[in-house]
Each structure stands twice: as structure tokens, then as C-alpha cells.
Amino acid sequence: MDSGYLLPSGTVSGPTMMGLADYAIYVAILREIGFVALAVTTSLNFNFLLKPVADKDILGVCKILKLGKTIAVGEVTIYSEGDDRPVAHSLETYSIPPNK
Numbered sequence: 001m002d003s004g005y006l007l008p009s010g011t012v013s014g015p016t017m018m019g020l021a022d023y024a025i026y027v028a029i030l031r032e033i034g035f036v037a038l039a040v041t042t043s044l045n046f047n048f049l050l051k052p053v054a055d056k057d058i059l060g061v062c063k064i065l066k067l068g069k070t071i072a073v074g075e076v077t078i079y080s081e082g083d084d085r086p087v088a089h090s091l092e093t094y095s096i097p098p099n100k
Contacts, residue, residue, distance in 0.1 A: 021090035
């Protein structure tokens with residue numbers, strides 16, 4: 001993990017993990033619907049479960065739970081590389097603008 005994303009306590013920063021989750025869901029949704037300019041996060045619920053290992057990469061597993069015409073919901077579970085215990089979990093909702 002790049003030291004710019006680590007806290008002095010030797011763990012990965014919360015904003016880094018939240019950014020990973022938000023970006024993963026954004027990419028997963030746009031992969032399904034194509035590029036939509038104003039698809040945006042409307043809700044992000046984030047739970048920190050364990051302290052990530054500072055000298056390991058973090059990995060996110062993303063799953064789309066609902067993909068509708070105007071709304072999408074997805075979740076991301078984050079792990080420290082090589083450890084099957086989740087360190088964080090995110091549930092997000094995206095707004096998809098209607099087709100014109």
C-alpha cells in the first residue's frame with residue numbers, strides 16, 4: 001500500500017477505503033449501462049470491521065444488488081490481501097438520470 005494512503009497508526013485511511021468502494025460500484029454500474037454523464041452517488045453507508053494490514057494491498061469485491069432505470073444499489077466488501085476476513089463493507093445507492 002502506498003504510504004500516502006496510510007495513517008500514522010499504521011492502517012489504511014477510511015477515505016481511501018470509501019473511495020475504493022465508491023469507484024468500484026461506479027465502474028460496475030457503468031459497465032452495465034454504458035457511460036451516463038450524471039450517474040451519481042446518492043447514498044453511501046460504510047462499516048469499518050477490522051484494521052486493514054498496512055503492508056498489504058486492499059481488495060474490494062463488488063456486487064450490484066439492483067440495477068433499475070433510475071436507481072442502482074451495490075455493495076463492496078473490502079479485504080486485506082491474503083486475508084479472508086472483511087475489513088470494511090459498503091452499501092451504496094446511485095441515481096441514474098432518465099433517458100431523454
